[in-house]
Amino acid sequence: MIFCFSGNGNSLCVARSLGRKLNEGITQITASTPDALDAREWRRVVWVFPVYSWGMPAPVKRFIRTVSLDGLPSRATHHLVLTCGDDTGLAHRTWRNAVKKRGWTPKGSYSVIMPNTYVTLPGFDTDSPDLTVRKLDMMDDRVEHIARCIRHEARVDDVVQGKFAWLKTRVLYPLFMALLTSSKPFRVSDKCVKCGLCAKGCPMGNISLDADGLPRWGQNCAMCLRCLHRCPAKAIDYGPFTRGKGRYPGPEKALREYDPGR
Numbered sequence: 001m002i003f004c005f006s007g008n009g010n011s012l013c014v015a016r017s018l019g020r021k022l023n024e025g026i027t028q029i030t031a032s033t034p035d036a037l038d039a040r041e042w043r044r045v046v047w048v049f050p051v052y053s054w055g056m057p058a059p060v061k062r063f064i065r066t067v068s069l070d071g072l073p074s075r076a077t078h079h080l081v082l083t084c085g086d087d088t089g090l091a092h093r094t095w096r097n098a099v100k101k102r103g104w105t106p107k108g109s110y111s112v113i114m115p116n117t118y119v120t121l122p123g124f125d126t127d128s129p130d131l132t133v134r135k136l137d138m139m140d141d142r143v144e145h146i147a148r149c150i151r152h153e154a155r156v157d158d159v160v161q162g163k164f165a166w167l168k169t170r171v172l173y174p175l176f177m178a179l180l181t182s183s184k185p186f187r188v189s190d191k192c193v194k195c196g197l198c199a200k201g202c203p204m205g206n207i208s209l210d211a212d213g214l215p216r217w218g219q220n221c222a223m224c225l226r227c228l229h230r231c232p233a234k235a236i237d238y239g240p241f242t243r244g245k246g247r248y249p250g251p252e253k254a255l256r257e258y259d260p261g262r
Contacts, residue, residue: 001042005029005049005060007203007224009250010114011083014143015048018081021147022046029063031205031220040071045104046150047095048081050117052223054089054165055173056098058181059204059222064098072104079150080109081143085116085127087162090169110146111159112139115254117225119245120180120238126246129258136251183221185239186228188214192235198227 002024006012012028019026024046027033039045049060080095082088092109099106115132118124127135149156162168183206194213206220207227215227215236228236229248237243249257 001039001044002026002046002048003029003063004047005057005063005203005222007050007222007226008117008229008248009252010117011048011050013251014081014083014112014114014139015046017140017143018046018048018147018150021144022150028203029059030203033063033067035066036068036070038071039069039076040073042069042072042076044077044079044150045069045072046079046081048083050114050224051082051084051088051091051111053118053173053176053180054087054168055091055177056094057222057224058177061098064095064102075105077105077107077153079107081146082109082111082159083114084111084160085114085118086160087111087165087168088159089161089165089173092157092159094169108149108154108156109159110149110156112142112146113160114139115248115251117229117248119225119228120185120223120241122241126248129254132248132254133259136255139251181221181223183217183219185241186215186217187237187239189235189237191233192231193233195232198231198236201226201230 002015002019004011004015004026015026049057078099080092082091088111096106113135115135116127192214196209198215199207199209204220204222206218207215210216
C-alpha cells in the first residue's frame with residue numbers, strides 16, 4: 001500500500017508512477033481518509049509526501065500517529081519517498097522516529113526532486129518553465145531506481161539533505177509550524193470567478209464558500225497552497241507575500257503548457 005499526501009500533484013504523480021512499478025494501490029491522506037484500515041494483506045507500506053520546511057506536513061504527522069492499520073503483519077516494512085524542490089533536511093529521520101514509535105519497521109528513505117511550489121516567503125518562488133520541465137523529465141528514472149530499491153528491501157537513506165540539515169529541521173521547521181502555517185493571511189481579490197475549485201480541491205476540506213460564492217478558510221490548513229496555485233483567475237494570494245509570483249499548475253498541465261511540442 002502507498003499512502004500519499006499531495007497538495008499540488010507532485011507527490012501524487014510520484015505515487016502513481018511508483019504504484020504502477022510496484023503494483024501497489026494508493027490511499028491519499030485527506031480529511032476524509034478513514035482512521036482504521038484493513039492491513040492484513042499488506043507486506044509493505046510506502047509513504048509518499050512533500051517536504052514542508054524540511055519536515056513532515058502536519059496531516060502526515062497526525063495520520064502516522066493516529067491511524068489504525070488493523071492486522072498489519074509484523075514482518076511488514078515501511079519505506080519513505082519525499083518530494084522536494086531542492087533538499088529534505090532531516091525530514092527522513094523525523095519520519096523514521098514517528099514510524100518506530102508505532103512499533104513499525106522503517107526501511108529505505110528516498111527523495112525525488114520536483115518543481116518548487118512554496119512561494120509564501122521572500123526569496124521563494126516557482127521554478128522557471130525550463131527547470132520545471134527538466135525536473136519532471138528526470139522523475140521517472142528516479143522513481144524506477146527507488147522501486148528497485150524497495151523491491152529489494154534496501155535499508156538506505158538516499159535523500160538530498162542539503163547544507164545545514166540539522167538547523168533546517170530542528171530549528172527552522174518548528175518555527176515554520178508555529179508561526180507560518182496560519183490560514184488567516186489568505187486573501188481573494190475581485191478577480192475571483194466563484195468557480196469553487198479551491199474548495200473542491202482542498203485536501204483538508206478547509207475551504208468553504210460563503211453566500212456570495214467566495215472562499216473562506218478554516219483552521220485546518222495544511223499550507224499546501226493548492227488553492228493559490230490552481231486558482232484559474234489567480235485571485236488568491238497569501239497576504240502580500242505571493243503577489244507577482246509564479247503559479248504551479250501541477251505536473252501534467254505544466255508539461256502541456258511549458259513543453260507543448262512533446
